[in-house]
Amino acid sequence: MTKEATVLFDAPGPRARARHNILTVVAAVVFLAILGALVWRFNEKGQFAGKLWSPFLKWEVWDNLILPGLWNxxxxxxxxxxxxxxxxxxxxxxxxxxxxxxxxxxxxxxxxxxxxxxxxxxxxxxxxxxxxxxxxxxxxxxxxxxxxxxxxxxxxxxxxxxxxxxxxxxxxxxxxxxxxxxxxxxxxxxxxxxxxxxxxxxxxxxxxxxxxxxxxxxxxxxxxxxxxxxxxxxxxxxxxxxxxxxxxxxxxLLNAAFRQVPANYDNNKLQAGIVVAVIYIAINMSVSRFATWLEARSRRSRKTEAKTMGGGVGAPPRLPRGAPPLPRPPRGRVLPVGRLVIGVYLSEVKHPVMAPTDPRMRDDSWYDRSCDPPLRLLALPHLRSRRRPRAAAPQLSHRRRR
CATH class of the missing domain: 1.10.3720.10 (MetI-like)
Known part of the structure; x- marks a missing residue:
């Protein structure tokens, strides 16, 4: 099974995959050998005897000791x-x-x-x-x-x-x-x-x-x-x-299962410790799974929200609810998209080559300074261009100076 190459990871070649498989098999064999040795020692010491594990099969033990400890x-x-x-x-x-x-x-x-x-x-x-x-x-x-x-x-x-x-x-x-x-x-x-x-x-x-x-x-x-x-x-x-x-x-849980159960049932502390460890592992894995699901769900919701809101180049700006409408753009030749003013404070920044031709919009009196600050950063489409007046070229006189 190959992995896709990324910026920080190169896909392993045939020799690397073979080496990884060999190391995986060796690690599995070592783990099984250690586990088998532990099971053999447990059996030799009589730790698999039914009387040591039978208390955990009784409902009164769970009802009176383990479940109250788990609840606490x-x-x-x-x-x-x-x-x-x-x-x-x-x-x-x-x-x-x-x-x-x-x-x-x-x-x-x-x-x-x-x-x-x-x-x-x-x-x-x-x-x-x-x-x-x-x-x-x-x-x-x-x-x-x-x-x-x-x-x-x-x-x-x-x-x-x-x-x-x-x-x-x-x-x-x-x-x-x-x-x-x-x-x-x-x-x-x-x-x-x-x-x-x-x-x-x-x-x-x-x-x-x-x-x-x-x-x-x-x-x-x-x-x-x-x-x-x-x-x-x-x-x-x-x-x-x-x-x-x-x-x-x-x-x-540890106090109830590791202290009280062995005190009442054949001093089976090892078995009680194993049961407590299994319960803790199950709880912690459930917490980790829930957190992973919650994170994935939040990511999906953010992606869905970004898609449904629309946007992109050329998309009309969406005003917040209750915001006043943008002023109607004047008629005339529209500038290309690349020259639109985006994120300009009308009351603070004056673009040198772009300005509306409507006389009402040439000064700042029409702009409501009390409006929400995000509204000032909306794209300003459909603005006509206004070229800077060029300096008049000097006219040469054909008359000779006397």
């Missing part, structure tokens, strides 16, 4: 993914701000949480509020603290017990996932936006868009396609990082 894993991963993406977008764009008082603090926050291991963040979020938080008294600060906990942090399970704030394992795990993975995603957003050619932003500024419009309408839609592989890989990492809740007794 997906719940923490889903909430952590949404909030980490929000954190990453906000702080990633803040790092691109022109204001130093926004850019520098955002950079400090991102670098701080990105440098701390996730396990330490989970430990700090779980133990510090229980040890350091003061008692919630009947003071103004205590009232504010109680209102904040009751109305906001209660959705994460945070509550006040005996006057002390108690943080559950779920809130600690989600906090660690948000801060660490959100900091990584902030760098992904910043790098993705900066990877867009500067000409895109300059073209958007030239039609009068402000910076928020340039970022929202031009840069971010293009950067999402560039960032998608990194975002998907980080979401997969976030999903696997939920297993670190094992260390603070959060009842996630």
């Amino acid at each position: 894993t997906l719940k923490a991963a889903a909430l952590g993914t949404v909030l980490a993406l929000l954190f990453g977008v906000v702080f990633g764009l803040a790092r691109l701000s022109d204001h130093w008082w926004v850019r520098i603090p955002a950079g400090i926050v991102v670098e701080f949480f990105r440098a701390i291991p996730l396990l330490i963040l989970i430990f700090l979020a779980f133990f510090i509020p229980n040890k350091v938080s003061p008692s919630v008294a009947d003071s103004a600060f205590g009232t504010f603290q109680r209102v904040l906990v009751d109305n906001f942090f209660s959705i994460f399970g945070v509550e006040i017990n005996a006057g002390v704030i108690t943080v559950p394992a779920f809130a600690a795990v989600v906090f660690g996932l948000i801060m660490y993975n959100g900091s990584v995603l902030a760098e992904v957003v910043r790098a993705g936006v900066q990877s867009i050619p500067k000409g895109q932003a300059e073209a958007a500024y030239s039609i009068g868009l402000r910076k928020n419009g340039v970022m929202r309408l031009v840069l971010l839609p293009q950067a999402v396609t560039v960032m998608m592989p990194a975002i998907v890989s980080q979401i997969v990492v976030l999903l696997k990082d939920t297993a670190l809740g094992y260390i603070i007794a959060y009842p996630e």
Whole structure:
């Protein structure tokens, strides 16, 4: 099977294809040999015994242990993914701000949480509020603290017990996932936006868009396609990082299947680990497939939109909805397409060889300066040419000077 040659890849010849086939066969043989050795050792140690695998064939094990652990894993991963993406977008764009008082603090926050291991963040979020938080008294600060906990942090399970704030394992795990993975995603957003050619932003500024419009309408839609592989890989990492809740007794999938099942059924930790690994592989592959489908769908929608909108050389400009109509072009000889004025501000630029012949259009009073800036950049078809008046040639007198 041959591959088409591209700029960065030369199609292999007959010898290269033969060498690739030989290396593929050798790698497959080595892999099968290693797998066979593992299976033989498993069988020799009795790891394929039915009593070690039978617990995973019982519905009560799945209903009471594995499925609740899987639900807790997906719940923490889903909430952590949404909030980490929000954190990453906000702080990633803040790092691109022109204001130093926004850019520098955002950079400090991102670098701080990105440098701390996730396990330490989970430990700090779980133990510090229980040890350091003061008692919630009947003071103004205590009232504010109680209102904040009751109305906001209660959705994460945070509550006040005996006057002390108690943080559950779920809130600690989600906090660690948000801060660490959100900091990584902030760098992904910043790098993705900066990877867009500067000409895109300059073209958007030239039609009068402000910076928020340039970022929202031009840069971010293009950067999402560039960032998608990194975002998907980080979401997969976030999903696997939920297993670190094992260390603070959060009842996630690894804790339920790897600790509780072996404790109740013949200490089958190896079998439990294999089952957990298969579940994680299935979830991560599903996330990757969904992201690939979503990216392909967005590309198809952009291509379809570009086709249905029309355009191209000679196509009439399409005005935005609600925009005032363009002035009716004057009659007369039409310039060739190559000499049409495209993207000229009528109120700022005067073309030396092209101008309308209608007296109403020779000055700028007819042009509505309050109209949308993109309307100024529409093509101006059907303009008559007006040649510059040539300087009169000096007339020679036939009379001789006296």
